[in-house]
Amino acid sequence: MTEPPHPTGLAGTSEMPDGVASADDLPAVELRDIWKRFPGVVANAGAHLRVRRGSVHAVLGENGAGKSTLMNVLSGVYRPDEGDVRIGGMAHHFRTPADALAAGVGMVHQEFRLVPSFTVAENVVLGACERIVRRSAVEFAVGALAERFGLATEPDRPVWQLSMGERQRVEILKALWRDAQILILDEPTAVLTPGEADELGAVLRHMADDGRTVVFISHKLHEVMGFCDEATVLRGGKTVAASLSVADTDASELAGLMVGASPVITERPPLREAGEVRLEVRHLRCLDDRGLNGLDGMELAVRSGEIVGIAGVAGNGQRELTQCIAGLRPVESGTVHLMGEDRTDASPRQRFADGLGYIPEDRLGVGLAPRLSVTDNAVLRTYGRHRRGPFLDSGAATSHCRDLVDQFGVRTGPLDEPIAGLSGGNLQRLLVGRELVDGPRVVVAAQPTRGLDVQGVKAIQDLLVGERDAGAAVLLISEDLDELLTLADRLLVIHAGRIVAEFDPTAAERHAIGEAMVGHAVPVDDQAANR
Amino acid sequence: MNEASLIGLFEATVSFGALLYLAALGEMIAEKAGILNLGVEGMMAMGAVTGFVVALQTGNPWVALVAAVAAGAMVGLLHGFFTVVLGAEQVVSGLSLTILGLGLAAFVGRGSVGEPAGAEMVSVDWGPLSDIPWAGPILFAQSPFVYLAVIMGFVTWFVLWRTRLGLAVRAAGESASTADAAGHSVVGIRLAAVATGGGLAGASGAYLTLSLTPQWADGIVAGRGWIAVALVIFGAWRPGRVAVGALLFGLTLALKTRLQTFGVDFSPILLSMLPYLLTISVLVAISIRSRNRPSPAPAALGIAYRREER
Numbered sequence: 001m002t003e004p005p006h007p008t009g010l011a012g013t014s015e016m017p018d019g020v021a022s023a024d025d026l027p028a029v030e031l032r033d034i035w036k037r038f039p040g041v042v043a044n045a046g047a048h049l050r051v052r053r054g055s056v057h058a059v060l061g062e063n064g065a066g067k068s069t070l071m072n073v074l075s076g077v078y079r080p081d082e083g084d085v086r087i088g089g090m091a092h093h094f095r096t097p098a099d100a101l102a103a104g105v106g107m108v109h110q111e112f113r114l115v116p117s118f119t120v121a122e123n124v125v126l127g128a129c130e131r132i133v134r135r136s137a138v139e140f141a142v143g144a145l146a147e148r149f150g151l152a153t154e155p156d157r158p159v160w161q162l163s164m165g166e167r168q169r170v171e172i173l174k175a176l177w178r179d180a181q182i183l184i185l186d187e188p189t190a191v192l193t194p195g196e197a198d199e200l201g202a203v204l205r206h207m208a209d210d211g212r213t214v215v216f217i218s219h220k221l222h223e224v225m226g227f228c229d230e231a232t233v234l235r236g237g238k239t240v241a242a243s244l245s246v247a248d249t250d251a252s253e254l255a256g257l258m259v260g261a262s263p264v265i266t267e268r269p270p271l272r273e274a275g276e277v278r279l280e281v282r283h284l285r286c287l288d289d290r291g292l293n294g295l296d297g298m299e300l301a302v303r304s305g306e307i308v309g310i311a312g313v314a315g316n317g318q319r320e321l322t323q324c325i326a327g328l329r330p331v332e333s334g335t336v337h338l339m340g341e342d343r344t345d346a347s348p349r350q351r352f353a354d355g356l357g358y359i360p361e362d363r364l365g366v367g368l369a370p371r372l373s374v375t376d377n378a379v380l381r382t383y384g385r386h387r388r389g390p391f392l393d394s395g396a397a398t399s400h401c402r403d404l405v406d407q408f409g410v411r412t413g414p415l416d417e418p419i420a421g422l423s424g425g426n427l428q429r430l431l432v433g434r435e436l437v438d439g440p441r442v443v444v445a446a447q448p449t450r451g452l453d454v455q456g457v458k459a460i461q462d463l464l465v466g467e468r469d470a471g472a473a474v475l476l477i478s479e480d481l482d483e484l485l486t487l488a489d490r491l492l493v494i495h496a497g498r499i500v501a502e503f504d505p506t507a508a509e510r511h512a513i514g515e516a517m518v519g520h521a522v523p524v525d526d527q528a529a530n531r
Numbered sequence: 532m533n534e535a536s537l538i539g540l541f542e543a544t545v546s547f548g549a550l551l552y553l554a555a556l557g558e559m560i561a562e563k564a565g566i567l568n569l570g571v572e573g574m575m576a577m578g579a580v581t582g583f584v585v586a587l588q589t590g591n592p593w594v595a596l597v598a599a600v601a602a603g604a605m606v607g608l609l610h611g612f613f614t615v616v617l618g619a620e621q622v623v624s625g626l627s628l629t630i631l632g633l634g635l636a637a638f639v640g641r642g643s644v645g646e647p648a649g650a651e652m653v654s655v656d657w658g659p660l661s662d663i664p665w666a667g668p669i670l671f672a673q674s675p676f677v678y679l680a681v682i683m684g685f686v687t688w689f690v691l692w693r694t695r696l697g698l699a700v701r702a703a704g705e706s707a708s709t710a711d712a713a714g715h716s717v718v719g720i721r722l723a724a725v726a727t728g729g730g731l732a733g734a735s736g737a738y739l740t741l742s743l744t745p746q747w748a749d750g751i752v753a754g755r756g757w758i759a760v761a762l763v764i765f766g767a768w769r770p771g772r773v774a775v776g777a778l779l780f781g782l783t784l785a786l787k788t789r790l791q792t793f794g795v796d797f798s799p800i801l802l803s804m805l806p807y808l809l810t811i812s813v814l815v816a817i818s819i820r821s822r823n824r825p826s827p828a829p830a831a832l833g834i835a836y837r838r839e840e841r
Contacts, residue, residue, distance in 0.1 A: 113709040113712040114709060115701070117705055118705070125698070126698055127699065133698060160825055
């Protein structure tokens with residue numbers, strides 16, 4: 001690719017109908033016929049994207065449709081094998097993310113690019129500051145920028161102490177700090193609560209009105225409808241619909257374009273009779289990563305045959321709760337009971353033997369080992385069974401893995417390859433499959449559908465409902481209120497490390513749940529007293 | 532145990548401390564950028580022999596120092612080429628570097644064994660300061676290398692924690708993909724850091740042959756490169772704490788040859804284990820303290836970075 005190919009008929013067909021040839025009418029971003037291949041995968045197979053200046057443009061597609069790859073091409077992380085990248089009408093050949101930044105393209109990645117041991121301010125100014133870094137001045141400037149765009153943050157806090165939502169605000173600040181004119185957000189709302197997502201939408205709209213251009217990757221169609229101007233849909237690495245005006249389309253049309261079939265709507269599954277208490281948490285207290293109260297008198301019980309949903313603003317003890325139940329975080333006081341037995345001090349392995357399935361929030365950090373093969377990951381819990389004498393029986397392990405992959409519909413390459421190349425949805429199917437394949441008696445699922453596409457969400461939700469129907473006690477923690485209202489038989493609200501309210505999902509008002517999530521609610525003890 | 536021998540002990544403590552500090556600072560810079568270089572021993576040997584041979588040829592200790600720094604930096608760059616450019620395993624490359632450096636130094640210096648030094652670094656005379664009782668001989672009559680080590684300590688702290696460059700170096704060592712996404716060249720930063728580290732190890736080696744024991748003998752580095760590696764861990768990757776550790780470890784080196792003159796019946800062999808025992812204790816303390824917080828070690832230490840890896 002020594003010289004850019006001569007414009008073909010494509011340029012003519014994609015002209016604006018009323019296009020007058022002035023610089024302002026040139027699209028802020030134009031990607032033409034992008035191809036990008038990885039070993040064994042064609043991630044982009046002739047994808048197009050055309051984004052109007054000053055608009056919020058949604059890029060939609062299933063997991064593995066090539067959205068992230070396309071955005072990485074646009075932001076200089078990947079070099080395309082073929083194709084043109086044009087910014088404001090000018091052809092660019094980005095060799096590094098720095099080149100893209102210099103052209104005004106900033107990206108907020110799905111996996112945050114933050115240094116956990118650095119402060120917020122250090123992370124924001126990394127790569128874009130004076131030669132001499134004056135701490136207080138930099139922290140002040142970052143604080144001022146955050147305030148201007150309504151992004152609440154503490155510039156002097158180290159990032160490892162922050163919640164996912166807070167970390168995302170740092171990522172957005174990084175791009176704003178560099179005065180990015182084109183901001184790409186890769187599934188930004190996947191880590192946000194509904195309220196935070198709305199706030200983000202307002203920030204993005206504000207930026208677009210400011211003349212900046214926002215490219216927004218999302219699975220959530222109501223967000224696309226809510227604050228995007230145009231949408232481009234990718235499927236199988238190709239663009240199947242380019243720059244649709246959101247005003248002229250609707251959610252079901254977009255969903256249809258994404259999956260290539262009619263949209264899936266999850267019906268509320270019928271209620272079953274709940275059985276005996278299988279998971280009980282009594283007056284549990286623990287510390288969070290900062291050494292502050294993570295859980296502060298947590299009480300809950302989950303019965304066989306029910307799904308108990310936990311709603312809450314991120315960082316109110318959800319992570320600590322799942323870790324305490326799984327045996328991954330030391331408990332200060334209180335107890336965790338499994339099947340009626342006090343298992344507060346049991347090891348994670350003992351709890352697994354008790355029948356606890358654990359789907360952690362952090363898929364690639366806690367749930368799966370990225371550099372191990374599909375098979376190794378599949379047997380991480382059960383390798384003790386696949387053995388011949390003291391040795392691992394690789395034949396048995398492989399056949400166990402093949403069964404699991406088939407049963408849970410994991411799309412994967414060779415089973416002895418590292419899992420790092422799998423898409424998010426397939427990683428999650430593998431993880432959920434591993435935890436559910438033995439029919440656990442208690443399932444703890446933290447954000448199990450975060451960042452998955454429509455079909456992936458449906459598949460995981462169906463699996464959880466299936467476990468419930470088979471008699472498991474399911475604790476579901478999610479930041480997606482719709483998901484909780486759809487799946488949960490009882491809905492608890494967590495705030496400041498304790499349960500502050502309980503709702504019946506069939507009769508609950510969103511408004512009341514929202515009030516409880518921010519701490520304005522009747523204490524659960526009072527409600528319990530009325531029961 | 533009289534006053535003169537105590538003063539001598541502390542003087543030697545500061546000298547040995549500076550020797551270790553120069554090499555440990557270099558290793559710390561490389562590790563802060565994410566490159567573990569176990570070749571310190573070899574780089575010191577190369578610096579030592581280069582300094583000695585160049586001093587023989589030129590008679591100028593400063594030219595010899597520059598040559599020693601350059602030699603250390605070259606050996607460091609070799610490690611950089613293997614680990615940063617080719618993505619080789621850092622432990623393996625570093626260990627080979629030690630063997631290579633020791634062997635090459637013995638080869639280069641084979642004709643110089645037993646020769647009198649061509650030039651020596653003269654101790655700095657601070658005038659009236661040098662006459663202060665105790666502090667004068669211990670602090671103000673030392674080799675220029677000691678003051679170089681102190682200055683490099685401050686420079687390293689300032690550059691790593693107060694400049695844009697330092698932010699980039701630390702980011703490369705904590706999360707290379709983040710540094711890359713922020714527009715820094717991870718390859719460039721890491722090569723520069725490992726070369727700087729090699730240069731400081733070379734200076735440390737030259738301190739041996741130009742000042743401390745002005746002669747060349749095979750095996751003159753005598754394991755001090757390994758102590759420098761341990762010192763970085765002991766100092767939790769912070770220049771100030773590494774300095775404290777350098778003095779502590781320097782004291783054990785100084786005591787080793789003096790125990791018997793002090794009439795203390797303690798095996799010097801056990802004493803030379805002390806730096807490593809202290810380092811292991813610090814490792815234990817770090818892991819106890821950091822159950823719920825990140826370890827002070829750079830998070831990406833020892834991990835090769837490739838951009839297009841998915």
